[in-house]
Amino acid sequence: MIQDIFPHKLNNQYDPGIVAEDGDRVFIFRANQVYAGTDKLIEFPKVSEITLPDGKSRESAFTYLFSIDEERYFRFDTDVPEEVVSVDYKMQDLKELREAHTEPGYRIFAAYTAKHICDWYRDTKFCGKCGGGMVHSKVERAMTCSVCHYTAYPRIMPAVIVGVINGERILLTKYRRGYNHNALIAGFTEIGETVEQTVEREVMEEAGVRVKNIRYYGSQPWGIANDILLGYYCDVDGDDTITMDDNELKSAEWTRREDIVLQPDESSLTNEMMRNFKEGKLV
Secondary structure (H helix, E strand, C coil): CCCCCCCCCECCCCCCCCCCCCCCEEEEECCCCCEEECCCEECEEEEHHCCCCCCCCCCEEEEEEECCCCCEEECHHHHCCCHHCCCEEEEEEHHHHHHHHEEHHHHHHHHHHHHHHHHHHCCCCCCCCCCCCEEECCCCCCCCECCCCCCCCCCCCCEEEEEEEEECCCEEEEEEECCCCCEEEEEEECCCCCCCCCCHHHHHHCCCCCEEEEEEEEEEEEHHHCEEEEEEEEEEEECCCCCCCCCCCEEEEEEHHCCCCCCCCCCCHHHHHHHHHHHCCCC
């Protein structure tokens, strides 16, 4: 999965005292695109390659995000015209970079993780209680209101991925919009629900079947959507007739192990769960 970067190690401990140096890497995002190198070996701009606007210092222009091993990553805290970086970089779609099997893989994980944090910084400029301007906390990864002192922390949204098993078949879906490869039932946890209740509700809403024997498999951070994905397997309970929600899905069907077509890359929890079933591993 995308977070499986061993032997590399993520260090995401917040440290506001770290100042950007020439060789540190910088993330610049626009929607779901990131400035990245144009070669197969993925690179992100170095601090030394960024032209700072007049009046901006490195301390004010860059926010430390995290490191992977000794490689440090920063956010550029201002709008970036395209001419500020070398022609060796261009805006590239994150999903396309991932599916192209770009190396090294730990930098794709870095980009997804940075996207999560950078989106939160972008969306937390003003206080949700009083409308005052937000400033960086000096002690933790948080933004604090300069007026009422309300503290906001990074938003992480829990969502489930569900492998519904029916004997030698599993329920495969395809989304109505966006991602066009095989997937499993998925959805966000609502306020007041347990995650297991989310599993039951999402399967009923999207496929119209009841489930039992809900069992946890594993989790995955998915920064491009601000998610923490929680994977579960379960068994169909009773009638296995599918009643598909055609607002969400364009297909939903019981698929035998040998007929499962996997996704084009190995990065997702969904694909790992489908592969487990296809290969007859304990689920």
